[in-house]
Amino acid sequence: MTVARKAYVRSSAAAESTAGPPAVASGPALIAEGLSKTYPLGEQLIRAVDDVSFEVQPGEFVALVGPSGSGKTSLLAMLAGLLRPTEGRVRIADQEIAELSDRQLTRFRRRNIGFTFQANNLLPYLTVLENVTLMLSLNGRTNPGSVAWAKDLLEQLGLADRLRSLPSQLSGGQKQRVSIARALIHRPAVVLADEPTASLDTERAHQVVETFASLIHDDRRAGIMVTHDLRMCRHVDRVVQMRDGLLERIVDDPEDIRALSEGGP
Amino acid sequence: MTVSLAASLAIKEMVRNVARFASISAVIALITVLILFLSGLGEGLGLGNRQYVGGIDGDLLVYQTTADLQIAASQLDRSVVASVRRVDGVAEVGAIAFASTVIEGAGGEDEPGLRVSLIGVEPGRPGAPPVLEGPGFASSSGNEVVLGRQAALRSGATVGDVITVRSTQGAVDERYDLRVVGVTSGQQYQIAPSILVPLIAFDRVKPKSDASVDPSRLPFNLVAVRTVAGATPETVAARIEQEVRSVRAVDLVTAYENIPGYAAQQSTVDTQTGFTLVIGILVVGGFFQIQTLQKLGQIGMLKAIGASNLMIATATVLQIVFTNLVGVSLGALGTFALAATFPSTVPIVFQPGNVAVAVGGLLVIGPFGGLVALRSALRVEPLTALGLGT
Numbered sequence: 001m002t003v004a005r006k007a008y009v010r011s012s013a014a015a016e017s018t019a020g021p022p023a024v025a026s027g028p029a030l031i032a033e034g035l036s037k038t039y040p041l042g043e044q045l046i047r048a049v050d051d052v053s054f055e056v057q058p059g060e061f062v063a064l065v066g067p068s069g070s071g072k073t074s075l076l077a078m079l080a081g082l083l084r085p086t087e088g089r090v091r092i093a094d095q096e097i098a099e100l101s102d103r104q105l106t107r108f109r110r111r112n113i114g115f116t117f118q119a120n121n122l123l124p125y126l127t128v129l130e131n132v133t134l135m136l137s138l139n140g141r142t143n144p145g146s147v148a149w150a151k152d153l154l155e156q157l158g159l160a161d162r163l164r165s166l167p168s169q170l171s172g173g174q175k176q177r178v179s180i181a182r183a184l185i186h187r188p189a190v191v192l193a194d195e196p197t198a199s200l201d202t203e204r205a206h207q208v209v210e211t212f213a214s215l216i217h218d219d220r221r222a223g224i225m226v227t228h229d230l231r232m233c234r235h236v237d238r239v240v241q242m243r244d245g246l247l248e249r250i251v252d253d254p255e256d257i258r259a260l261s262e263g264g265p
Numbered sequence: 266m267t268v269s270l271a272a273s274l275a276i277k278e279m280v281r282n283v284a285r286f287a288s289i290s291a292v293i294a295l296i297t298v299l300i301l302f303l304s305g306l307g308e309g310l311g312l313g314n315r316q317y318v319g320g321i322d323g324d325l326l327v328y329q330t331t332a333d334l335q336i337a338a339s340q341l342d343r344s345v346v347a348s349v350r351r352v353d354g355v356a357e358v359g360a361i362a363f364a365s366t367v368i369e370g371a372g373g374e375d376e377p378g379l380r381v382s383l384i385g386v387e388p389g390r391p392g393a394p395p396v397l398e399g400p401g402f403a404s405s406s407g408n409e410v411v412l413g414r415q416a417a418l419r420s421g422a423t424v425g426d427v428i429t430v431r432s433t434q435g436a437v438d439e440r441y442d443l444r445v446v447g448v449t450s451g452q453q454y455q456i457a458p459s460i461l462v463p464l465i466a467f468d469r470v471k472p473k474s475d476a477s478v479d480p481s482r483l484p485f486n487l488v489a490v491r492t493v494a495g496a497t498p499e500t501v502a503a504r505i506e507q508e509v510r511s512v513r514a515v516d517l518v519t520a521y522e523n524i525p526g527y528a529a530q531q532s533t534v535d536t537q538t539g540f541t542l543v544i545g546i547l548v549v550g551g552f553f554q555i556q557t558l559q560k561l562g563q564i565g566m567l568k569a570i571g572a573s574n575l576m577i578a579t580a581t582v583l584q585i586v587f588t589n590l591v592g593v594s595l596g597a598l599g600t601f602a603l604a605a606t607f608p609s610t611v612p613i614v615f616q617p618g619n620v621a622v623a624v625g626g627l628l629v630i631g632p633f634g635g636l637v638a639l640r641s642a643l644r645v646e647p648l649t650a651l652g653l654g655t
Contacts, residue, residue: 073651082569082648103573109647110571117650123274123563125281137270138571166281182570194651 027094028055029189029222030079035088037074048074050245051088056190056238059220061213063233066242072226073194075242079224080113080192081105093189110138114183114221116212118195121179122167128154128178129163135186146185153181157211173204180212184219191216193225197232209235234261271579279584286584289552290592296545297596297627298603300538302613304623305604307534309612313456314530315521317384317413320452323359323391324498326520327488330511334523336363339486341512348509349488354501356493359390360464362485363454364471368420369429369440378431379420382454385467391489393461396447399424403446406465410443413452413459417445418609424448430460433472441470455524456612490514538623542630550634553585557638564642565649574643581642582632589631597624 037049049071056062064072077083079090081097090097093112100108114135122131132150136142154160157177167175176196183191193212197205209225213235216223225236233239239251239260251257279286318326318336327349332339341360350358362385370376386393388402394411402409412422422428426445431438443462452459462470468483492501502514515523522528557564564577597620604613 073653077648077651077653080569080651082646082651083653106568106571106573109569113571115566115570115650117566117569118652119562121566123278123567125278126274130277135570137273 028091029058029060029093030056030224031089031091032075032079033089033091035075035078035085035090037071037078037083038086047245049078049085052242052247053088054240054247054250056222056224058189058222059217060238061216061223061225061236062238062240063236064224064226064240064242065228065230065233066248068228069244070242071245072242076192076194076224076226079190080115081109110135111186112189114186114188114191116176116179116183116191116193116196118198122175122182124167127164127166128159128170131167131178132181132185135182139186141186150181150185153185154178156215157181171204172199173208176200176208177211180208180215184215184221187219187221189222191221191223193223195226195228197227197229202231205229205232206235230263231261233257267573267576268579271576272583274576275580275583275587278580279587285556286588289549289556289588290595292552293545293549293589293592293627293631294596294599296541296548297593297624298600300541300545300627301597301600301615301620301623302604303534303538303541304619305600305613305615307531307538308616308619309614310456310530310534311527312451312614313453313612314524314527316451316453317382317394317459318454318521318524319517320394320450321361321392321489321517322394323357323489323491323517325490325492325502325505325514325516327490327505327509327512327514328486330513332513334513334515334520335525336486336520340484341486341488342484345509345512346488349490349505349512352501352505352508354492354496354504355490357391357491359387359392359489360483360485361386361392361487361489362464362467362471364467365455365457366460366470366472367431368416368422368460369431379416380457381416381430382457382459383430383467383471384452384454384459384461385464385471385485386461387464391491392487394449394452396449399445399447401447402463405463407463408441408443408466409446409463410466411447411449411461412445413461414448414450415453415458415609416460417448419458428460430470432470435474443470487520488512542626545627546630546634548634549589549631550637553635553638554641557581557641560642561645561649564645565647568645568647569650577642577645578639581635581639585632585635585638589628589635592631593624593627596627 033053035049035052036047038045038047052075064076066072074083078085095108097105097108126134129150132154133142133147136146151163154163157180159174159177162170162174170178196212197208200208209232212223234257236257239257241248241251251260328334329339329341346358346360349355364383365380366383367378367380369378388405396411401411410428420428422445424445424447427442428445429440429442431440452461464483464485492498498516505514506512567577604615607613
């Protein structure tokens, strides 16, 4: 498989059509501060996430790693505004998301966050192009320029010949690349990916994450990827390692990241 | 924007999953066929019982009190007719008598005849329906007959023909030739086509244990009463019951509702229709619910990426309404096409009003059945997309 990796440059029409949220925030794109989440279990309280703080800058791609049950998915859900934290706060694109009502939060996610999920990523009855432009439609930004932009993005992801294909006609890797395009098409401040390589073989997993990282860097979005596969860390700028709900460590030295991705400590 | 996007998603899903939505529509179509047939059967059976009585060109029917509104048990004589006619508010009266007979086929005894209701009327008086074809009765005593529409169709007789009716007189089977002098509208009584004869001919032709006829008595079952313009039928009925001994006067609806078996038959069919509607709601609701359960992940994903509940609800409702509309339309067309192939002996009648009520009801029950699915769709949490939903 060949993945086009040309520069992530928008045409002027496309740039106008996707105008909306700030293209690049001046400070950190995402700030998590003292985030905790507790769940009641019988008479006990389970602390799924315990006082986690970190920031992600525009153009930075961060991996959130840890064993099963370490709290990384709960943390991702809080960063996405899908789960209200018990304590702490999340700030995205200069907006404290705890201040938003459910309806405002829905609108905020639609405009400022891009998602890729482990499963159920695409609507099976929409074509590749329709799945991607769905985000533009939800934001009321569909026009010929934006559709051209979607085609351009899909071409960069090596899917130019699959625009009219349905998800059932795609491989696992192709589906994930479509979901990456959908996560980026509306130029969100933050892109969140939950185990995007879970159903892919190693080669395809590396291709998908490498492409993802490239697009994040080129368009200066803040990307956070939850993964249990440490080998994928070689494509990221920083690794946030979780254990038992606690932030165990943050790895940002390229040599340390490489060592981690190769199975080192 | 929300509605147009929801409509676009709903249509694309239906177009690209035609088999799934067509199967739901097919089930709705079958339920529609069942309900329309039950409704038509109820109307047909009801009409078969009440068509003549309900269509009498009068306002009241007078019974013998002890008959308890059972037509066959009511036995009145000419003196009652005269007494009723004298009551203030009565414009016109006509005696009516009922019996059963058989129109003999061309093959005589070897061929099964057509069983009909034999109705004796006084020509030109209430109870004698207007003739649509032919000259009508020339006298009140001739061997003449007016055929109800169904009797004419099923016997093949036309104006000018002579039909032979078979009737047991004492212990002997007698045959009477009657000349067809007219055809009137549908006049069924007791789920049988009717033939109408003058009252004197009726008394001669009707089956009886004693073959001798006493024209001076001419007993009959009912007196049909037409009230004067402006009179209130209820008031006239009360006056008749007060001034004429041993009679009871009721309106036509009360009269046919008391035809033996009519009320039980109608309530049976109505109950079946009601059960079918309830089952229809459950089946349609179940289908949509299963479909929604299969899409929980997709719905969660849509909500996570920013689709509003309004959009999800609009798309769901549009699909339910459209699928239901297609199913009901196909079912209605199928019912009418199927009914056209049925022989005239099958008592199914589609009255526009009843069909409109049934179709309208079905168009409502589909979305009603889908409410549970809608509720489920709205309760899906966006967290489901991350596998964390409750």
